[in-house]
Amino acid sequence: MVIKFVHIFVIVCGIAWCKGQECGGELDPEEYSLKNPGYPTEGNMESKYPSNTDCIWTFSGDDNTLFAFKFWDIVIEIGENNSNITCDYDFLNVSVTSVGSQLFCGWVKPEDAIVGVGSVYIHFHSDDSVNFRGFQASYSITTDFDPCDPDPCEDGECGRTEDKLKSLCHCNAGSTGEECEVDIKECDSNPCQNGGSCDEPQKDYYTCQCMPQWMGAHCEVEKGPPCASDPCVNGGICSETEDFDFQCACEDGYIGKSCEIDDFPPCFSNPCQNDGNCTDISNPAAATSDEENEYITRYNGYHCSCPPGYGGTNCDTEVGCGNPGIAYLKKRRRFNTGSILEFSCENGFVLIGPANLTCVADETWSEKMPECVSNKTLSGDNSLSPYASTMIALGAALSVNMVVFTLWMVYRGPWVKLIRRPSASTSDSKQNIHSVSISVSVMDDDVFEDEQNYVTEDQNDLESLSTRSYSSYSKVY
Ligand SMILES: *[C@@H]1O[C@H](CO)[C@@H](O)[C@H](O)[C@H]1NC(C)=O
Ligand SMILES: *[C@@H]1O[C@H](CO)[C@@H](O)[C@H](O)[C@H]1NC(C)=O
Ligand SMILES: *[C@@H]1O[C@H](CO)[C@@H](O)[C@H](O)[C@H]1NC(C)=O
Ligand SMILES: *[C@@H]1O[C@H](CO)[C@@H](O)[C@H](O)[C@H]1NC(C)=O
Ligand SMILES: *[C@@H]1O[C@H](CO)[C@@H](O)[C@H](O)[C@H]1NC(C)=O
Numbered sequence: 001m002v003i004k005f006v007h008i009f010v011i012v013c014g015i016a017w018c019k020g021q022e023c024g025g026e027l028d029p030e031e032y033s034l035k036n037p038g039y040p041t042e043g044n045m046e047s048k049y050p051s052n053t054d055c056i057w058t059f060s061g062d063d064n065t066l067f068a069f070k071f072w073d074i075v076i077e078i079g080e081n082n083s084n085i086t087c088d089y090d091f092l093n094v095s096v097t098s099v100g101s102q103l104f105c106g107w108v109k110p111e112d113a114i115v116g117v118g119s120v121y122i123h124f125h126s127d128d129s130v131n132f133r134g135f136q137a138s139y140s141i142t143t144d145f146d147p148c149d150p151d152p153c154e155d156g157e158c159g160r161t162e163d164k165l166k167s168l169c170h171c172n173a174g175s176t177g178e179e180c181e182v183d184i185k186e187c188d189s190n191p192c193q194n195g196g197s198c199d200e201p202q203k204d205y206y207t208c209q210c211m212p213q214w215m216g217a218h219c220e221v222e223k224g225p226p227c228a229s230d231p232c233v234n235g236g237i238c239s240e241t242e243d244f245d246f247q248c249a250c251e252d253g254y255i256g257k258s259c260e261i262d263d264f265p266p267c268f269s270n271p272c273q274n275d276g277n278c279t280d281i282s283n284p285a286a287a288t289s290d291e292e293n294e295y296i297t298r299y300n301g302y303h304c305s306c307p308p309g310y311g312g313t314n315c316d317t318e319v320g321c322g323n324p325g326i327a328y329l330k331k332r333r334r335f336n337t338g339s340i341l342e343f344s345c346e347n348g349f350v351l352i353g354p355a356n357l358t359c360v361a362d363e364t365w366s367e368k369m370p371e372c373v374s375n376k377t378l379s380g381d382n383s384l385s386p387y388a389s390t391m392i393a394l395g396a397a398l399s400v401n402m403v404v405f406t407l408w409m410v411y412r413g414p415w416v417k418l419i420r421r422p423s424a425s426t427s428d429s430k431q432n433i434h435s436v437s438i439s440v441s442v443m444d445d446d447v448f449e450d451e452q453n454y455v456t457e458d459q460n461d462l463e464s465l466s467t468r469s470y471s472s473y474s475k476v477y
């Protein structure tokens, strides 16, 4: 009979009871039972744990690893002064990450199971004397533990309680309840004061419509008299409206709720420079209902008609052509687009190049400026004797030496080239004569700045002049 019992136990033990977990090692999730070595068996009811023994069982897990442990039996040497807290001699230390560690000894079986998540560390220790049968317990390990699956929270984030065993809903603003199933009606608490009305257009959002004299998020602030803060600037005069607002009567040239927009209407402080004329082309019909937009639309609505020689939005840019190279005109003289300059030469001189120059676009003349060249130079007829030539040259050199030099320096640009041009038949190649005469076709919008200034500093070198056309200008170099 006894033999048969032992037989059965050996078979059971061989299948599940005490498989390889006798003293420490990794806890097997497939198992469910744990006991110390030497725990009594059917065959040896008096068995006790050995002395000086340390068995350590572990299991490495995380927040998704649920561990549960429950004693079936415990008889372990109790600690000094019969303390089952200090467990000074023999003990079982059960430690789970989320729970912490607990020591067990004595003979009172704890009724509560140990339940936690994370890694597991179980340590059985015996000292060198006083041994008992030890402990036996069942345990379970679940590795896919997740209290948020399925997610119980209706309007919020699912988290865990402090012991990490249960779900805990962190509700979105505007919701409450264990599963965030309750919508908070903010307006129910009458947050708007002083007769303001409350509106909750969406979850977790409400606004207060205050009575005219009140303001603030909850209509808790009483407004002072609307004009007390002098809201009208630029000399505007403030008055109170029926709905406790202010109204500004603005001075001329200002507009806006507080008269803060100046230069209105658009031509009020004439934006057109250089004597341009301003026209208000505001289009109030295009203005939107938005007051400020209306001001801006109107403000932009002006047009400048510019005097000859000026262009741009505000007549602030010079337009037309500059001096094409006429020596005795100011360099900055400008001509309107379309102006025609007609060139001609003194008797005895021949015009080389186009007679008419047209200002075709800003800064651009149709052709290069022509030049006047002595008929003699061209024809090669040197009628002067070498003596006469020499005397003329000498005389000229003596009398106008300084002037010529200065002029030569000033006007050498286009002229130099001509002076230097070698003359095939003239023995004295320096004796070239130039003459140019310009007359300007009369156009109403010619850009002569003013007729008196038409002549440059070198007025002396012009033999005669009239307001609109120039008679011949010649110089012997
Ligand atoms: C045990 O009790 C004795 C006497 O009451 C005391 O002197 C001793 O400090 C106690 N030991 C502990 C560990 O509490
Ligand atoms: C310790 O012993 C007391 C009774 O002596 C018992 O009520 C208590 O549950 C025991 N505690 C543990 C952790 O075993
Ligand atoms: C029990 O085990 C835990 C975890 O390893 C350890 O921190 C603690 O010190 C142990 N307690 C004792 C009394 O050995
Ligand atoms: C501006 O208006 C005045 C008066 O109507 C006129 O004489 C003048 O020519 C105008 N100037 C321009 C640049 O349009
Ligand atoms: C130059 O312009 C004037 C006036 O437009 C014209 O009478 C004359 O024929 C033109 N001369 C030449 C060479 O095109």
Ligand SMILES: *[C@@H]1O[C@H](CO)[C@@H](O)[C@H](O)[C@H]1NC(C)=O
Residues within 6 Å of the ligand: 349, 350, 375, 379
């Ligand atoms: C140059 O002068 C001669 C007479 O001196 C005259 O016959 C001729 O036509 C002139 N040529 C030009 C291009 O003016």
